[in-house]
Amino acid sequence: MTDQARAYHHGDLRAALLDEAAAMIDQGGAGSVTMRALGRRLGVSRAAPYRHFADKNALLVAVAAAGFERLGDRLRTIDAGAPRSSVERLRRMGEEYVRFAIENPAHYRLMYGREALTREDLPELGEAATAIFEQLVDVIQTYQRTGSIKRQDPRAQAYTAWAAVHGLASLVIEGQIHSTDDIDGLIRHTTRTVLDGMRVRRRRGA
Amino acid sequence: MTDQARAYHHGDLRAALLDEAAAMIDQGGAGSVTMRALGRRLGVSRAAPYRHFADKNALLVAVAAAGFERLGDRLRTIDAGAPRSSVERLRRMGEEYVRFAIENPAHYRLMYGREALTREDLPELGEAATAIFEQLVDVIQTYQRTGSIKRQDPRAQAYTAWAAVHGLASLVIEGQIHSTDDIDGLIRHTTRTVLDGMRVRRRRGA
DNA sequence: CCAGCTGTGTTGACAACGTCAACATACAAC
DNA sequence: GTTGTATGTTGACGTTGTCAACACAGCTGG
Numbered sequence: 033m034t035d036q037a038r039a040y041h042h043g044d045l046r047a048a049l050l051d052e053a054a055a056m057i058d059q060g061g062a063g064s065v066t067m068r069a070l071g072r073r074l075g076v077s078r079a080a081p082y083r084h085f086a087d088k089n090a091l092l093v094a095v096a097a098a099g100f101e102r103l104g105d106r107l108r109t110i111d112a113g114a115p116r117s118s119v120e121r122l123r124r125m126g127e128e129y130v131r132f133a134i135e136n137p138a139h140y141r142l143m144y145g146r147e148a149l150t151r152e153d154l155p156e157l158g159e160a161a162t163a164i165f166e167q168l169v170d171v172i173q174t175y176q177r178t179g180s181i182k183r184q185d186p187r188a189q190a191y192t193a194w195a196a197v198h199g200l201a202s203l204v205i206e207g208q209i210h211s212t213d214d215i216d217g218l219i220r221h222t223t224r225t226v227l228d229g230m231r232v233r234r235r236r237g238a
Numbered sequence: 239m240t241d242q243a244r245a246y247h248h249g250d251l252r253a254a255l256l257d258e259a260a261a262m263i264d265q266g267g268a269g270s271v272t273m274r275a276l277g278r279r280l281g282v283s284r285a286a287p288y289r290h291f292a293d294k295n296a297l298l299v300a301v302a303a304a305g306f307e308r309l310g311d312r313l314r315t316i317d318a319g320a321p322r323s324s325v326e327r328l329r330r331m332g333e334e335y336v337r338f339a340i341e342n343p344a345h346y347r348l349m350y351g352r353e354a355l356t357r358e359d360l361p362e363l364g365e366a367a368t369a370i371f372e373q374l375v376d377v378i379q380t381y382q383r384t385g386s387i388k389r390q391d392p393r394a395q396a397y398t399a400w401a402a403v404h405g406l407a408s409l410v411i412e413g414q415i416h417s418t419d420d421i422d423g424l425i426r427h428t429t430r431t432v433l434d435g436m437r438v439r440r441r442r443g444a
Numbered sequence: 445c446c447a448g449c450t451g452t453g454t455t456g457a458c459a460a461c462g463t464c465a466a467c468a469t470a471c472a473a474c
Numbered sequence: 475g476t477t478g479t480a481t482g483t484t485g486a487c488g489t490t491g492t493c494a495a496c497a498c499a500g501c502t503g504g
Contacts, residue, residue, distance in 0.1 A: 141351070144408060144412050144414070145347070145351045145408075145412065158413075158414075161414060184427070185427075187419070188423070188424055188427045189427075189431070191406070191409065191415055191419075191424055191427075191428070192402070192406070192424075192427060192428040192431050192432070194405070194409065194414075195402055195403075195405035195406035195408075195409055195428055196398070196401055196402045196405055196432070197401075197405070198405040198408060198409060199400070199401035199402055199403070199404040199405020199406070199408065200397070200398070200401035200405070202350065202351075202401075202404060202405065202408060203397065203400065203401055203404060206350050206351065206352075208350070208364075208367060208400075209397060213393070213397075217394070218394055218397055218398075221390070221391075221394045221395075221397075221398060222394075222397070222398040222401055224435075225395070225398050225432065225435035225436055226398070226402065226431065226432060226435055227435070228434070228435035229430075229431035229432055229433070229434035229435030229436075230431055230435075233439060
C-alpha cells in the first residue's frame with residue numbers, strides 16, 4: 033500500500049485530486065475549487081474524492097501543506113546558492129519568499145488565510161510551515177555567532193523577519209500595493225530595512 | 239435621503255445589516271455570514287438585504303470598509319496621545335495596529351484576505367485603506383525632516399512598516415505564531431527592529 | 445478455483461445557500 | 475386621495491457539501 037502500489041480503478045486519484053485542485057486554485061482561485069468540479073475534471077463522480085479526504089476542507093489543507101513544501105524547496109535551493117559569508121544570504125531568502133508568493137498568489141493565499149482551517153487542521157499544516165521557520169532560525173543563529181546579527185532571541189527575530197516578508201507578499205497579492213509601484217525595489221527595500229534592524233551596528237566605517 | 243432620514247419599514251435595515259454581519263463575523267467567522275441568516279436574525283426575509291446591497295460580496299466589502307475606518311480611528315487616537323518628539327510615536331502606532339487585528343481577528347481577516355474582492359470592489363475598500371497609509375506616510379515624512387529617519391522614499395518605508403505589522407498580525411491570527419509565545423514581547427520586538435532599520439544611525443553615543 | 449473482505453467509485457437524496465422575478469405594501473409628494 | 479417609489483416577501487431555480495446505499499475490483503485464504 034505504498035504510494036507506488038496505488039493503481040486501483042482510477043490509478044492514483046488522491047494525487048490527481050491534489051494536482052487538479054492546485055491547478056484550479058492557481059487558475060480560478062480557491063473559491064473555484066468544488067468537489068463536484070474536481071470529479072468532473074478527473075472523470076470520476078462527485079463523491080469519489082470523499083474516499084480520499086474526509087471533506088473539502090481536508091483536501092484544501094493537504095493542498096496548502098504541499099504548497100509549504102514547494103516553498104521550502106525553493107528557499108533551500110536559493111539558500112544553497114547564496115553567499116555564505118554575509119547576511120546577504122538571509123536577504124536573498126526573503127526575496128525568494130516574496131517571489132514565490134507573488135508567482136502563486138491563490139495558492140499562497142490558501143496556505144495562510146484559510147479561516148476554515150480550524151486549529152485541529154494545524155498539525156498537518158503546521159509541520160510543513162514549522163520546517164521553514166526552523167530553517168530560518170538556524171540561519172539567524174549562524175550569523176549571531178559570527179557577530180553580524182544582534183544576539184537576541186533568535187525565534188523572535190525569525191518571527192519578525194517572517195512577518196515582514198509575509199506581510200509584504202500579502203499586501204502585494206491582495207492589491208493593497210498597486211502594481212504601478214516598483215515591486216522589485218520594494219522587496220529589496222523591505223528585506224534590507226528589516227535586516228538592518230537586526231544587524232549589529234558597527235561603530236566604525238560608513 | 240440622508241442617513242438620518244432612513245426610517246422605513248424596518249427602521250434602518252442597511253445599518254442593521256452591517257452591524258449584524260460584523261457581529262456574526264466576530265463570533266463565527268466570515269463563513270458564518272449568510273444572507274438568509276442575516277434576514278432571520280433581523281426578522282426580515284432572506285431577500286431583504288438585496289434592497290441594500292447588490293450581493294453578498296458587496297455587503298462584505300462594506301463591512302470590511304467599516305473595519306478600516308474603525309482601525310483608522312484607533313490609530314489616530316493613539317497617535318494623538320503619543321509623544322511627538324520621538325519615533326516612539328510611530329512604534330506605538332504599529333503596536334496598536336497589531337492589537338486591533340488580534341482583538342478582531344475575523345474582521346481583520348475580512349479586511350484583507352478576501353479573494354472574492356475583485357479589483358472592481360477596491361475603490362470603496364481602497365479609499366479606507368489608503369487613508370491609513372497616507373497617514374503613515376505623513377508621520378514618516380515628519381521624522382525624515384527631523385533627521386530621525388533615513389531620507390529614502392517615504393512610500394517605500396511606509397509599505398515596509400505596514401508589511402511588518404500586517405504580517406505579524408496575520409501570523410498571530412492564523413495561528414502560525416503559537417499563543418505560548420510572548421505575543422506582546424514579539425510585537426515590541428518587531429516594531430523596534432523595523433524602526434531600527436529605518437532610523438538614521440548616529441555615530442556617537444551607545 | 446472459489447468465497448469473501450476491503451478499498452474504491454457511483455447514484456440518489458437532502459438541506460442550505462445565493463440570487464432572481466413577481467408580487468405586496470408602506471410612506472411621501474402632489 | 476391618487477400615484478409613484480422605496481422597501482420587504484414569497485416562490486423558485488440551480489449549485490454546493492455531504493451522507494447513505496449500493497456496486498464492483500482485486501486481493502487473500504482456503
